[in-house]
Amino acid sequence: MKKEVKYDKYVNPEPCTIVSCRDKDGHDNALAVGFIGNVSFDPKIIMIAIIDKRFSHHIIKEQKEFVVNIPTDEHIDIVRYLGTVSGRDVNKLENIKTIDADIVNAPLIVDCPVNFECSVIDSIKPGTHEVFFGRVEKVHCDEEYIDELGFIKWKEMNVLHSLNSNLM
Numbered sequence: 001m002k003k004e005v006k007y008d009k010y011v012n013p014e015p016c017t018i019v020s021c022r023d024k025d026g027h028d029n030a031l032a033v034g035f036i037g038n039v040s041f042d043p044k045i046i047m048i049a050i051i052d053k054r055f056s057h058h059i060i061k062e063q064k065e066f067v068v069n070i071p072t073d074e075h076i077d078i079v080r081y082l083g084t085v086s087g088r089d090v091n092k093l094e095n096i097k098t099i100d101a102d103i104v105n106a107p108l109i110v111d112c113p114v115n116f117e118c119s120v121i122d123s124i125k126p127g128t129h130e131v132f133f134g135r136v137e138k139v140h141c142d143e144e145y146i147d148e149l150g151f152i153k154w155k156e157m158n159v160l161h162s163l164n165s166n167l168m
């Protein structure tokens, strides 16, 4: 027997991520992003969906570059912070270690074991969120999570689940 249910999200993509970006004046910002997905193998494209009132929205829209950082369970406090406080009010990355990405003009969050450098190739706004399609320019991974063939050992990483009860 099935019944109709209420929902605020259609699916619950995993993992929860941190997207970082840099504005035209060189100021860095980052926000938690749960609305993310794979789009294409070749070229490699991922999508992120950002509400336009987020401070990061105009930065990504204008600069057309961002980094997707993959946090693990131990980064839950950072994700909650970046996902509740706005860069409009404070410098959120002040106490978070970052380094410059190699190809795009945006910071990588060092403590996150995987980072995807992306450049925006397109965007659409079908509803509340603007969907940015990012071509993956380079993927970084902590050595301990790279297997002998050069792939990411996802199963060994405790990626953060969007539905973690301490997060939402």
Ligand SMILES: Cc1cc2nc3c(=O)[nH]c(=O)nc-3n(C[C@H](O)[C@H](O)[C@H](O)COP(=O)(O)O)c2cc1C
Residues within 6 Å of the ligand: 016, 029, 030, 031, 032, 033, 034, 035, 036, 049, 050, 051, 053, 054, 055, 056, 057, 079, 080, 082, 083, 084, 085, 086, 087, 088, 129, 162, 167, 168
């Ligand atoms: C777990 C989690 C997931 C989130 N996912 C998204 C998302 O996919 N898209 C979005 O626009 N906001 C999302 N948010 C909200 C933003 O991260 C939050 O509003 C943030 O403070 C915006 O920062 P900014 O104003 O500095 O850009 C999420 C928040 C949390 C805690």
